[in-house]
Amino acid sequence: MEKIEPFGEGFVVALAPEFVLVVGLFTLMIVPNLGDAKFRIPLTQIRIPWFFGGSRAKFESDPRLPGLFATSFLTVAFVLATMSFVNGMNRTQIASGDNVMLQVDEFSRMFELIFYGALALASAASVNRMPATTRADRTASGLYNNRRQVDFYILLMTTGLGMSVVALAQDLFLLFIGLELASFSTYVLVSFMKETKEGTEAGMKYFIVGSVASGVGLYGLSLLYLWAGSLQFSALEVAFAANGMESLPLIALGMLLVGFGFKVSAAPFHFAAPDAYAGATAPVAGVLATASKAMGILGLLRVLLAVASPEATDGAAVWLVALGVLSVVTMTWGNIAALGSTNPKRMLAYSSVAHAGYMMAAITAIGALNWEDGHVNLSNDAALVVVTALIFHLTVLVCFKLGAFLVLSLLESEKGGHTLESLGGLAKRDPFLAVAMFVFMMSLAGVPPLSGFVSKLLVIMGIVKVALLDVTVNSDLSFADIHWVWYLALAMVINSAISVFYYLRVGLVMYFNDPEEGREGPLPAGRPVRLAILACLVTTVFFGVGAGQLIALCESAANALVGAW
Amino acid sequence: MTTDWISMPLVGLPLISSLVLLAYVATVSPAARERLGPTVRMVSLVLSLLMLVLTTAMFFGDNYIEGTLEWASMSFGSFNYEFRYEWIEPLGINWSVGMDALSFPMVWLTTFLLPITIVATWHEKNAAVYFPLILMMGGALIGVFVALDLFMFYVFWELTLIPMFFLILKWGGYDRKYASQKFFIYTFAASVIMLLGLVTVYFLQPENLAHAGTWTGRTFDIPTLTAHAQSANAGGEWFLGVGLQKLLFVMLMIGFLVKLPSVPFHTWLPDAHVQAPTGGSMLLAGVMLKMGAYGMFRLPLSLFPHAAEHFQFWLLALGMVSLVWGAVVCLGQTNLKKMVAYSSVSHMGVILIGIATMQPLGWAAALFMMFAHGIISPMLFAVCGAFKHHYHSMEIGAMRGMAKHSPWLATSMMFAWMASLGLPLLAGFVAELMMFLALWHFIAAEGWSVLWMVGPAFVLAITAAYYLWSMQRTIFEGGEKTQPPESLHGQPVPDITDAEKWAMVIMAAFTILFGVMPWIALDMMNGWTVAFFETLLIPILTGGA
Structure with missing residues (x-):
């Protein structure tokens, strides 16, 4: 592994996608403000061109410019992150002295692909969504709307930057800083529609609950520091392996679980999620459901697996039972609540809670492995299966969950999308959107051969594999020999069956109900959104039918995390 | 090549x-x-x-x-x-x-x-x-x-x-x-x-x-x-x-x-x-x-196979219940299509019983039932569909004396109904007969009471009853003063279209074909079941003899 000092040789190259984002941030701030302003040196008549303010060139006063900038910079970052896979991953550590801060490997890059992909799609979808006044509207609100364009995309980019720090971090504190950067950006993004009551309320709830969760997590972090004297993953790992059963680190771990549990919207920390999703614009809600959730899962993986892996009394991880119980509660709660929601965004929010439960069940399965000397022994390949399943699930979630939110976003632009009825007759009004939405719903429900099925199958397979790890097949084999995490898989399939009901309902409404009054015509054109939806649709189908490539990619990513154990 | x-x-x-x-x-x-x-x-x-x-x-x-x-x-x-x-x-x-x-x-x-x-x-x-x-x-x-x-x-x-x-x-x-x-x-x-x-x-x-x-x-x-x-x-x-x-x-x-x-x-x-x-x-x-x-x-x-043998009784029970329950419910139906649907449940019971007997004959019966029912039941539903399509109603008794007005539909219905209730020389009969033989054989071999045969035999009678009864109420009754369905609002009673006629004739032809010459399909099914029993089941279930 190559080691690079911060701002040393090769630093920029190693972190190229992140630097693209930074450059993009500056571009977003500077370009719309460029003008012919001059600075007069006091007491003289000498005017020095200063370029900030004044009358601006025509292209930069176009309110859609920030959106296009943000989309293209995020796309470039995405492509750069992909390129590092294509060119063969050059694993790199950014370290000052012995302090490893960031690590570039397949694992972190894969998560960056998820983040950048989701953000780029959301950003493309927002280009038509933000109230923008393209003509020279000199009223205050017109100008105000145009100014806010920049803010929105800056926040999207900082979200991306924060998330990539989380992906790269090798130090728990650094990870938390990235998490907070991303979180604060999303708090503002959620309440960005501050004219509406829902937007403000959603932002408020999301912020309060989120900051409490962050605070608790941060307190856990400080306890951990108190105990181990370092927040380096490697140092924590050693400390846990030596004496992880002390009460201090266990309390700290529980508190961190709260912090990350909020991010993945795990029960009982999920209460703010439905309100936040419903109040935010659909692309932002899509980001919360995909990228933000991936960030939370990433944190859980890092903390629970890479750091707190050592054995308890029975050879399993200490947090095993707690997480297992939480996962079942989460998936059941999410699904049952989704059954009763009539707002499609709330429904998707609860479905996202349910998916969080599935993923936590998978993480539990890793905890159930036999841990020896603080490391996974022979069962490394089982952990590999589970982590691969998780990454695969998070990746394809961007395709169909975000896709569903983008469809809702088009409905929102005609003030719909808050009731299930506003989807009525979509099949007649706009067949493309209806087909896309139906495919997304089926994929969420896990109907083959869509990618949602493959991801669910992978997760189930991972859990079952772990459950059967210690089983030697002979004729005395009875059901009691199977590890109890098998029941998590059972809970998962039962929950999948429940979930079909509400996913199917969306399809029924689209194809069966008549359009609402005043919604008979076709939906607004919105070419960028439609392109984004098309991209989601194609990948949803492609990653289902031709899952092999993506699985191989996720496997290499999982290997970067698990192989190091 | x-x-x-x-x-x-x-x-x-x-x-x-x-x-x-x-x-x-x-x-x-x-x-x-x-x-x-x-x-x-x-x-x-x-x-x-x-x-x-x-x-x-x-x-x-x-x-x-x-x-x-x-x-x-x-x-x-x-x-x-x-x-x-x-x-x-x-x-x-x-x-x-x-x-x-x-x-x-x-x-x-x-x-x-x-x-x-x-x-x-x-x-x-x-x-x-x-x-x-x-x-x-x-x-x-x-x-x-x-x-x-x-x-x-x-x-x-x-x-x-x-x-x-x-x-x-x-x-x-x-x-x-x-x-x-x-x-x-x-x-x-x-x-x-x-x-x-x-x-x-x-x-x-x-x-x-x-x-x-x-x-x-x-x-x-x-x-x-x-x-x-x-x-x-x-x-x-x-x-x-x-x-x-x-x-x-x-x-x-x-x-x-x-x-x-x-x-x-x-x-x-x-x-x-x-x-x-x-x-x-x-x-x-x-x-x-x-x-x-x-x-x-x-x-x-x-x-x-061990578990199958272990649950043999339950499979048999499920099959029996399906067979009897499906047929009994049929008797009470007033909706033509619902009746046909329940008759499907009943026939699927035959398949389950055939499987539960765990004999080559029973399995071949199940396989042939799958095949025969696969030809007959589409015809049943095609008849129901034509009925609905032309009379705008699905109620038994909505139309009486159909034979007079719509001879083609009446004939098709009669044929399909007869095929489904197991008229000899039609495909369904072969499968049902085989199932009965296999079940009889099974009961005799196990030394069970002959009462086990009562249910299936009873079902034969019920099946005949609900089919004949529904035919009587749609095709024949009414005599000279036939009663066109009210849902037609006095328009002339149509017969089925040429396309429907073709479909019916082909399905009927194949029902006869596989009733008269069942070996066309039965031979390979029999070959498969016998091979299955010889290579897989018998060595396993008899403890590797």
Whole structure:
């Protein structure tokens, strides 16, 4: 592994996608403000061109410019992150002295692909969504709307930057800083529609609950520091392996679980999620459901697996039972609540809670492995299966969950999308959107051969594999020999069956109900959104039918995390 | 020349062409879509006929295609037209297809029913979407039957739900929303339980079965798994252990019993059938229900014969209850289609009893019942559909003295009803007779009371009763003063269209053909069951004699 000092040789190259984002941030701030302003040196008549303010060139006063900038910079970052896979991953550590801060490997890059992909799609979808006044509207609100364009995309980019720090971090504190950067950006993004009551309320709830969760997590972090004297993953790992059963680190771990549990919207920390999703614009809600959730899962993986892996009394991880119980509660709660929601965004929010439960069940399965000397022994390949399943699930979630939110976003632009009825007759009004939405719903429900099925199958397979790890097949084999995490898989399939009901309902409404009054015509054109939806649709189908490539990619990513154990 | 790839287009052609047609149709305006209808219909018909020609050629394959193909004397575990292509390599998932005497009749039946369905519902509205969906349904069904890979099997298994869901939803009756939802949720819920069972089996196999290069070290290959289970079951040993084998058997059977459907899980069927359009019903009853029975033979019975023997009584009980309950409920129906749907439940009970006897004769009866019911029940539903289409009502007794007004429909109805109640020389009779013999034999061998025969015998009488009674009330009653249905509002009573006539005649002809010469299909089924018993069941269940 190559080691690079911060701002040393090769630093920029190693972190190229992140630097693209930074450059993009500056571009977003500077370009719309460029003008012919001059600075007069006091007491003289000498005017020095200063370029900030004044009358601006025509292209930069176009309110859609920030959106296009943000989309293209995020796309470039995405492509750069992909390129590092294509060119063969050059694993790199950014370290000052012995302090490893960031690590570039397949694992972190894969998560960056998820983040950048989701953000780029959301950003493309927002280009038509933000109230923008393209003509020279000199009223205050017109100008105000145009100014806010920049803010929105800056926040999207900082979200991306924060998330990539989380992906790269090798130090728990650094990870938390990235998490907070991303979180604060999303708090503002959620309440960005501050004219509406829902937007403000959603932002408020999301912020309060989120900051409490962050605070608790941060307190856990400080306890951990108190105990181990370092927040380096490697140092924590050693400390846990030596004496992880002390009460201090266990309390700290529980508190961190709260912090990350909020991010993945795990029960009982999920209460703010439905309100936040419903109040935010659909692309932002899509980001919360995909990228933000991936960030939370990433944190859980890092903390629970890479750091707190050592054995308890029975050879399993200490947090095993707690997480297992939480996962079942989460998936059941999410699904049952989704059954009763009539707002499609709330429904998707609860479905996202349910998916969080599935993923936590998978993480539990890793905890159930036999841990020896603080490391996974022979069962490394089982952990590999589970982590691969998780990454695969998070990746394809961007395709169909975000896709569903983008469809809702088009409905929102005609003030719909808050009731299930506003989807009525979509099949007649706009067949493309209806087909896309139906495919997304089926994929969420896990109907083959869509990618949602493959991801669910992978997760189930991972859990079952772990459950059967210690089983030697002979004729005395009875059901009691199977590890109890098998029941998590059972809970998962039962929950999948429940979930079909509400996913199917969306399809029924689209194809069966008549359009609402005043919604008979076709939906607004919105070419960028439609392109984004098309991209989601194609990948949803492609990653289902031709899952092999993506699985191989996720496997290499999982290997970067698990192989190091 | 090797023709092993032939099953690939058999699945791919209908699926891909239907997707292409649908994608094209979706882009045009509603008016153009209306104009495209006849063209799309013709394309679908030609494609389905092409597939029928293909499968029929496969039947005669020993002379025409392959040189040495013998469906009837295949050894157990071997397949014709095997083809394998790596699909999702890391997980050991292959596109692996092949046909044996278990699956081939079902494949032929599917390709036989596709053109029939298209012809019988020639005038269905919104044709440009309807006929591609029928094609897609056919492709998915064939996929289920030819799949030799668990993953592929499950994918196609679920894929059949989607076109059927839309067929019910878009072309169904007044309560189609409820029916399509119930149909989807019921069968999906059962399938996910089956999926968990399949995944558990997948991970419990020893690691040396998979081809090199798979990342989990396991395979989804059905023949490999079956062969492994066979050796692991040998000598009275239980593959995977007693408790687990029982549990997995139950988990898999739940998926298949709901699809079949057997009595406690049957309630989705009447709803789906009554609301489904004629074409949907024909395929649903004709082939989709048989997926359940097919799956039982292919997976739980092959993998877990010990558990099958253990649960033999329960299977028999379920079959008996389905048989009797379905028939008794039929008596009380006033809706023609609902009656026919419940009669399907009753006939599926016959299949279950045949399986439960655990004898070659009983199994061959079950297989032949799958086939015969696959020809007869589409005709039943075609008659119901024609009734509904022309009289705008489904009530028994809405129309009296049909024989006078609509002789073609009356004749078709009479023929179909007779075929279904098991008139000798028609296909259904052969299967029922075989089932009775097998059951009698089983009861005698086990030393059970002869009272066990009362239920099935009683059902024969009930079946005759509900069919004859409904015929009396629709075809004959009324005499000179016949009563045209009120729903026609005084318009002249029409007879069925020429397209419907053709479909009826062909189905009737094949019902007679397989009634008079059942050996055409029965030979290969018999060969398969005997091979199954000789190579797999008998050595295992008798403790490796």
